[in-house]
Amino acid sequence: MQAFIYASNPARVVFGAGSLQHLGREIEALGARKALVLCTPGQRPLSERVAALLAGRCAGVFDRAVMHVPIETAREAREVARRSGADCAVAVGGGSTTGLGKAIALESGLPILAIPTTYAGSEMTPIYGITEAGLKKTGKDARVLPRTVLYDPELTTGLPVAVSVTSGLNAIAHAAEGLYAADSNPILDLMAQEGIAAIGRALPAIKKKADDVQARSDALYGAWLCGTVLGHVGMALHHKLCHTLGGSFNLPHAETHAIVLPHALAYNAAAAPLAMQRIARALGGTQCAPQAVFDLARDNGAPVALKDIGMKAADLDRACELALQNQYPNPRPLERAALRQLLQDAFDGTRPA
Ligand SMILES: NC(=O)C1=CN([C@@H]2O[C@H](COP(=O)(O)OP(=O)(O)OC[C@H]3O[C@@H](n4cnc5c(N)ncnc54)[C@H](O)[C@@H]3O)[C@@H](O)[C@H]2O)C=CC1
Numbered sequence: 001m002q003a004f005i006y007a008s009n010p011a012r013v014v015f016g017a018g019s020l021q022h023l024g025r026e027i028e029a030l031g032a033r034k035a036l037v038l039c040t041p042g043q044r045p046l047s048e049r050v051a052a053l054l055a056g057r058c059a060g061v062f063d064r065a066v067m068h069v070p071i072e073t074a075r076e077a078r079e080v081a082r083r084s085g086a087d088c089a090v091a092v093g094g095g096s097t098t099g100l101g102k103a104i105a106l107e108s109g110l111p112i113l114a115i116p117t118t119y120a121g122s123e124m125t126p127i128y129g130i131t132e133a134g135l136k137k138t139g140k141d142a143r144v145l146p147r148t149v150l151y152d153p154e155l156t157t158g159l160p161v162a163v164s165v166t167s168g169l170n171a172i173a174h175a176a177e178g179l180y181a182a183d184s185n186p187i188l189d190l191m192a193q194e195g196i197a198a199i200g201r202a203l204p205a206i207k208k209k210a211d212d213v214q215a216r217s218d219a220l221y222g223a224w225l226c227g228t229v230l231g232h233v234g235m236a237l238h239h240k241l242c243h244t245l246g247g248s249f250n251l252p253h254a255e256t257h258a259i260v261l262p263h264a265l266a267y268n269a270a271a272a273p274l275a276m277q278r279i280a281r282a283l284g285g286t287q288c289a290p291q292a293v294f295d296l297a298r299d300n301g302a303p304v305a306l307k308d309i310g311m312k313a314a315d316l317d318r319a320c321e322l323a324l325q326n327q328y329p330n331p332r333p334l335e336r337a338a339l340r341q342l343l344q345d346a347f348d349g350t351r352p353a
């Protein structure tokens with residue numbers, strides 16, 4: 001084994017069905033007096049439940065979180081937090097809501113208690129993203145890492161199956177790229193493999209029965225592990241492609257991850273054979289990694305072609321050019337023709353050979 005350094009981001013995790021009941025205890029442990037609850041418009045009812053649990057400690061509910069944190073929304077939420085006298089933010093929802101909490105924390109240092117209800121994994125990372133004038137900027141700052149994460153699988157039984165599957169693949173993408181990251185280490189590799197395996201077994205079970213709490217527990221546990229990997233190591237070509245396609249062509253976040261991942265893995269397969277073996281093994285070991293991921297998506301109803309989620313054939317050349325700029329480190333150097341072919345395959349929805 002090679003020498004390595006392992007440093008873990010500090011976070012307190014409370015995991016288990018029904019763990020929302022511990023919210024009061026956890027807010028107290030944070031030393032907070034008043035918490036502003038954040039959510040998307042669609043998750044207002046859950047946030048009202050959270051607000052009721054907080055009772056006198058609730059500083060209000062801000063329900064306008066949207067994907068990719070537009071700066072206008074961030075400014076509005078920061079102002080609401082300031083005026084309400086909140087000394088803590090409770091982010092109830094997926095990556096969009098956690099992202100809004102991070103935008104507040106970035107400026108004010110307000111601690112975040114995250115209650116994740118998708119598998120995006122943002123709650124385990126110090127990565128933030130804010131969109132201004134159509135451009136999404138991302139950065140890392142220890143202040144935005146949620147201080148406490150409360151994972152309650154019962155809150156995810158209503159996550160639509162289609163969103164669950166693509167969100168699960170978003171999580172797998174973090175772990176898969178972590179397995180070939182130059183700055184990874186054996187501990188994160190264990191988390192990555194365990195995370196992929198947990199999500200790989202959860203998604204078919206969720207498709208069969210959306211309110212299967214055991215499957216929801218597996219998926220949330222996997223999301224935690226995969227998010228932890230994302231929070232500790234650098235991502236590569238796959239994330240670069242998804243950020244390009246999402247940022248410049250407005251493609252939906254989790255669906256784009258689900259479609260692109262098998263092709264990014266196929267591109268990197270020969271340059272990262274050990275990572276591929278580990279991904280394949282975590283997904284059952286009967287197929288190579290790109291095919292196993294493609295089948296997991298397709299067989300559970302996720303879209304497999306960029307053309308089906310709004311990408312235009314005429315934009316593929318530009319997407320390729322953009323992906324070649326400001327490259328993320330990648331095990332295989334980026335070759336224009338091969339990258340263009342990758343995008344074509346993802347556009348067409350071709351199963352990797
Ligand atoms: N900074 C980081 O480390 C990361 C950031 N992200 C960011 O997070 C955003 C995407 O997050 P996602 O979680 O994919 O989407 P999201 O947070 O936008 O949620 C997708 C939709 O599902 C709904 N929803 C969420 N949980 C639900 C539940 N349990 N039941 C019913 N409906 C529910 C939401 O209201 C929303 O309409 C992107 O902006 C992405 O860039 C994603 C991963 C990591």
Ligand SMILES: O=C(O)/C=C\C(=O)CC(=O)O
Binds near residue numbers: 170242
């Ligand atoms: O764009 C962000 O907000 C930061 C990271 C991610 O979205 C990770 C991902 O692509 O899932």
